[in-house]
Amino acid sequence: MTPREIHLSSTRRLLLRSGVALALVPWMPARAAADDLPEIPAMTAFLAGRKPRLAAVRLTLPQLADNGQTVPMKVAVDGPFTPATRVTAINLFSESNPVPEMAAFEFPAFVERIEVESRVRLAASQRIVAVASLADGTLLASAAEVIVTIAGCMDGT
């Protein structure tokens, strides 16, 4: 091998390597975002430094919502619960709605099955977070991403 050939092949290797790195770059932040909760100031204020565990809460919204005016939403928290560890509230936060505190559901009486279904309005494609508060102070959370085709509160009709 002449020195010239060595030079060429190392450039090619470098190119290949940077290509692989470039392909990985957009994949990595997306992966990190799925594991984390979105930054919502109203939620940060509600949490007040507490860190919810990403477990037990199942927040279900369609991946694609044709109309943001009414989007089915279901949130459930997996038990079993005891009166000491029962769910007392579920708070719903929106990343992009003009009102980030979408709703809060409270359960003053013990119930084995924690499941709430409703229909929400979404102003844009965004992530929604459900935070469940337990009687012992534990916080559990889950996020769901929704792509909205027609925004929920911008129509002038």
Add this chain to the structure above:
Amino acid sequence: MPDARITVPPSVARGKPFEVRIIVRHPMETGYRTDESGKSIPRNVIRTFTCRYNGDVVFSARMSSGIAANPYLRFFVTAKDSGQLAFEWVDDNGVRGSDSAAVTVV
């Protein structure tokens, strides 16, 4: 016409959770819309919703414009004694609505 449609099972087992479904007739006006003359329509959404079971609050919701018009709620309540589920809600205009459903525990 009634302001709400409520669905509860015809009979429920004591100590077990049962499903409650309710749709309240309400525009849940966001405050971001305008009428034909371009005047903005003031916000009017149901702020608080409460469900009482024989007098005790068993479920409540605080809502915003993020809940769709004619709010629908489905949740679970633990069956204790036969009696009544009483629902009450208040909107931004201070208008109160209420409705109730009978519960038969077997």
